[in-house]
Amino acid sequence: MKLDNSLTADNINQNLLNIEYAVRGPILQRALQIERELAKGVPKPFERVVRANIGDCHALGQKPITFIRQVVALAACPALADTAAVPDDVKQRAREILDDCTMSSVGAYSPSAGLHAVRARAAQYIAARDQVPASADDIFLGSGASDLIKSILTMFVEPVDGKPPAVMIPVPQYPLFSGTLSELGLRRADYFLDEDNDWALQTTELERCWSEASEHSHVRALVVINPGNPTGQVLTRQNMEEIIKFAYTHNLFLLADEVYQENIVCKPFYSFKKVMHEMGAPYSGMELASFLTCSKGWAAECGLRAGYVELVRLQPRVAAAFSTARAVMQCPSVLGQCILDCVMKPPAPGEPSYALFAEELSEIQRVLAERTETAYETFNSIPGYFCNPIDGSMFAYPRITIPEAAQAAAKDLNMSPDEFYCLRLLEETGVCVVPGTGFGQLPGTFHFRTTILHPHDEFQHMMDSIRRFHFNFLDLYS
Ligand SMILES: Cc1ncc(COP(=O)(O)O)c(C=O)c1O
Secondary structure, eight states, X not given: OOOOOSSOTTTSOHHHHTOOOGGGSHHHHHHHHHHHHHHTTOOOSSSSOEEOSSOOTGGGTOOOOHHHHHHHHHHHOTXXXXXXXXXXXXXXXXHHHHHTSGGGOXXXXXXXXXXXXXXHHHHHHHHHXXXXXXXXGGEEEESHHHHHHHHHXXXXXXXXXXXXXXXXXXXXXXXXXXXXXXXXXXXXEEEEOBGGGTTBOOHHHHHHHHHXXXXXXXXXXXXXXXXXXXXXXXXXXXXXXXXXXHHHHTTOEEEXXXXXXXXXXXXXXXXXXXXXXXXXXXXXXXXXXXEEETTSTTTOOGGGOOEEEEEESOOHHHHHHHHHHHHTTOOOOHHHHHHHHHHHSOOOTTSTTHHHXXXXXXXXXXXXXXXXXXXXXHHHTSTTEEOOOOOBSSEEOOEEOOOHHHHHHHHHTTOOHHHHHHHHHHHHHOEEOEEGGGTOOOTTOEEEEEEOOSOHHHHHHHHHHHHHHHHHHHHHHO
C-alpha cells in the first residue's frame, strides 16, 4: 500500500516555496546537463562549458595559499609536524590553535562563538584595519558569512507596533539576502543602486524606499554590500556617511556585508565601523553587524566554510539571546576556524613563510587587477553593452541592450529577456553566466553577472565568445 506523504508542497513551510537563488538556478542546471551531453559526445558548437556563475576562485583554478593549507594540515594531523618539511611558523601557528582546542583536537566542539584565540586574532585584525578598538567578545565565528547573516536577520522576525517587519536590501543584490528574507518570512524593501553613478546609494532613493515600505511594514534594518556583489563598486566615504545618517534618522540596524574588503583593486576601503566611529556621536553609538568570510579575499576557501560577524553595541539581553541561539547550532567547523585564524594574521615579514605568502598574494592581486580592467574594457567595447568600472569583488555586471524582437521571443517562451539572452549564450557558446533577474535590476534594463577570475586563456576565450555571440544575436534579432 502506498503511504501518503506527510510532507507536501501544500503543508510545507510555505516560505520555502518562495526562495529563489539564481546563482545555482535553471541556467546552471542546463549547463550541467550540457556538460553531461558533451561527455556523451553530443555535438555542440563549442568544446566545453565555461562556468562563470559563482564566485568560487578555487573552482576557477586559483591555488590555495600554502601557509593556510599547511596550518590546516598540521592542526588536523599534529603528528605531521615531526615528519613534514613545514616552516617553523606553521608549526607554531598550528600549536597555538590546538592549545585552544579541547584536548588539543580540532575534532572537539569549540565554544559556540568560536575558539577564543581566533576571535582575539579577529579583534586584532579589525583594530589594526580601523584604528578603532575591537573586542573578541563582539566576534562570532560562523560557517561562512551566509550562516551568520541568516542568524542576524532572524533577530528581526517580529512585528513592531503591529506592523510586519521589513529589511531594506539593495537592487541589484546578492540573492542570499532575498532568499533568506523569503525563508524567514521577512518583507523586503528594495532600494535601487544608481548605475549611472558607479552604483552609488542615493539618499533620495533610500528615503523613497523607506517611505513606501513604511506604509505597510516596519522597516527594521538596512543591508549594504560594500564592495558590491554583483556590482563591484567600492563606496566612497562620503556616501557611507550619508548612509549612516539615513540609518540613524530612521533607527535602522545596519548590516554591513563587507566580505569583499580584501578584493579591491585600487580604491581605499573604509569599514562602516570605522566611519561611524570617526563621525562621532550620535553615530558612533549605533548598532552594527559587519561580516567577513574566508570564502572571499585572497584565501577564497569557499568549501571550508568560515567567517565572522562583528556585532557591536547590542543591548546585553539581545547579545545574550543571539549567543544562545548560536549555541543551539553547536559551533562552526574548527578547521574553518583555523583558516580564519590564518586570514586574520597571515605570515609577516621576517617569518619563514612570508616570502612564499607574499608571492602568492601578489599573483592573486595581479590577476584581479588585470581581469577587472579587461572585463571593463571588453564589455564597453561591445555595441549595446555598458559596464561601470569594477573597483572590487570578483564580478562584472554589464548592462545589455536586448532588441525588441528578442524580447518578444523571450516572452513567447515565458522567460525574461535577460534569461533568454543568457540561455542562448549558454547554448551557443557554452558560457554560463547568471541573468540580472537573479540579482534584480531597474525595470526595463537587462544585465548578467559573470565571474572574472578564470585563468588567462579561459577568460579570454569567454570574453571572445560573449562578443561573438552578441554580434550574432544582434544579426538575428535586430
Ligand atoms: C556579498 C556576499 N555576502 C555573503 C556571501 C556568503 O559567502 P559565504 O557563505 O561563502 O561566506 C557571499 C558569497 O558569495 C557574497 O557574495
